[in-house]
Structures are given as C-alpha cells and as structure tokens.
Amino acid sequence: MGNKTRCAWCEKDDLYRDYHDNEWGNPVYEDDKLFEFLVLETFQAGLSWYTILKKRDNFRKAFDQFNYKKIAQYGDAEIERLMQDAGIIRNGLKIKGTITNTIAFMETQKEFGSFSNYIWGFTDGKPIDNNPKTLKDVPAVNEISDALSKDLKKRGFKFVGSTVVYAHMQATGMVNDHVEECWKRK
Structure with a gap:
C-alpha cells in the first residue's frame, strides 16, 4: 500500500487503508453493491464503521x-x-429492519427500473465533489442526505437517518470527501 498520503481516518490499519484505497468514494452504480452498503450502513447506526x-x-x-x-x-x-x-451485530431491530429495507429496496427497484436510478437521481447521476481541505471540512450530513433520508423513510426504510444516508453516499461515491492531500483526490 506504499507511502501514499491518505485521508487520516483510514490510517488505523491495513483493513481500513485497503477499504479507503479500493472502495470508499468510488462511484457505485450496481444495485447489488448499493444494497450491500445499505445493509452494512444500517448495522453501523450508532457504531463505528470499522466495527x-x-x-x-x-x-x-x-x-x-x-x-x-x-x-x-x-x-x-x-x-x-x-x-x-x-x-454479526445481533440487534433484533436492525435484523428486522434489514428485512423491511430489503422489501422496500425491491419496491423502489420496480418503480425506478433499478435502485441505482432512484438513489443517483438525488445527485443527477454524478458524484458531488465537496473538495474538503481537511477532515474538519467533511460534513456528517447535507441537504441531499436530508432529502434522501426523508424519502427513504416515506418508502418504508428503517435506520436511514441523514447521518447514515450521508455515510452511504460517501461509501458509494455519491459524494467525494477525500481530503485535499489524499492520493485518491489526485
């Protein structure tokens, strides 16, 4: 993984660096992968992403x-x-929420042709580049995560507060929050 300059949050160990270098912030348009991140983000609510x-x-x-x-x-x-x-995280509400979210995910797929069409519609199909200089400049939520969270909840999704949704947007490259000196930004 070399001596690359990365976003400081990922320097804990190789697992985190690998995730940062190969996944985080890369635009994801495949429903299967978007679904995986949705499940994982659901379980992350209240916990660290590292966990x-x-x-x-x-x-x-x-x-x-x-x-x-x-x-x-x-x-x-x-x-x-x-x-x-x-x-796994043995939380009955999150496990049941995942099943509920799966059904809502499939309903949304039917309505929009794919979940990708639906979710990327909130950013006109392309990543938003926030150009953060440092980690302090990276928001926890934004107007889009607020709107998307509200819409997901209307569709019956659980554990999709704005912070969880924003983390999903970061993970799936809907927003680019790699800091200025990070090699991924360059």
Missing part, C-alpha cells in the same frame, strides 16, 4: 451474500439464526 468492516465477511455469510431476493423471504427462523450469529 462493521471487520465483520463484513461474517455479514456476507449470514445474509446469503447480500442476495436481496433471499433476504426478502426471511422469516422467524432466519431472524433467530441471525440473532444467534456472534459474527
């Missing part, structure tokens, strides 16, 4: 590789199985 990232492979296994068609069918047996899985 979720360390458990990401466990989440993949526990949630059928983020196959939303399967997750939409989850019932009591799957919820109980997930509640017993020490490899």
Whole structure:
C-alpha cells in the first residue's frame, strides 16, 4: 500500500487503508453493491464503521451474500439464526429492519427500473465533489442526505437517518470527501 498520503481516518490499519484505497468514494452504480452498503450502513447506526468492516465477511455469510431476493423471504427462523450469529451485530431491530429495507429496496427497484436510478437521481447521476481541505471540512450530513433520508423513510426504510444516508453516499461515491492531500483526490 506504499507511502501514499491518505485521508487520516483510514490510517488505523491495513483493513481500513485497503477499504479507503479500493472502495470508499468510488462511484457505485450496481444495485447489488448499493444494497450491500445499505445493509452494512444500517448495522453501523450508532457504531463505528470499522466495527462493521471487520465483520463484513461474517455479514456476507449470514445474509446469503447480500442476495436481496433471499433476504426478502426471511422469516422467524432466519431472524433467530441471525440473532444467534456472534459474527454479526445481533440487534433484533436492525435484523428486522434489514428485512423491511430489503422489501422496500425491491419496491423502489420496480418503480425506478433499478435502485441505482432512484438513489443517483438525488445527485443527477454524478458524484458531488465537496473538495474538503481537511477532515474538519467533511460534513456528517447535507441537504441531499436530508432529502434522501426523508424519502427513504416515506418508502418504508428503517435506520436511514441523514447521518447514515450521508455515510452511504460517501461509501458509494455519491459524494467525494477525500481530503485535499489524499492520493485518491489526485
């Protein structure tokens, strides 16, 4: 990973640096990947992203590789199985919220042709570059995350407050918040 200058938040270890260098802020237009980030962000609410990232492979296994068609069918047996899985965050509300969000995700797909069409519609299909000089200049929310959060909630999504939505926008490259000296900005 060399001696690249990165956003300071990711310098904890190689897992974080790898995520920063290869995923964070890269525009994601595939529904499968947008869904994965939506599930992970849902579980992140109130926790650190690092905690979720360390458990990401466990989440993949526990949630059928983020196959939303399967997750939409989850019932009591799957919820109980997930509640017993020490490899993930065992929060019943978040587990049930994920199933609820999966159904809402698929409804939104139907309405817009894809979830990508829907979510990227909030930024006219292209990333917003905030050009932050330092981490202090990176917001936790913005007007778009406020509007998107409100709309997602209207569609029945859970755990999609503006901060969670903004984090999703950062992760999926809807906003570019790499700081000025970061190699990814250049």
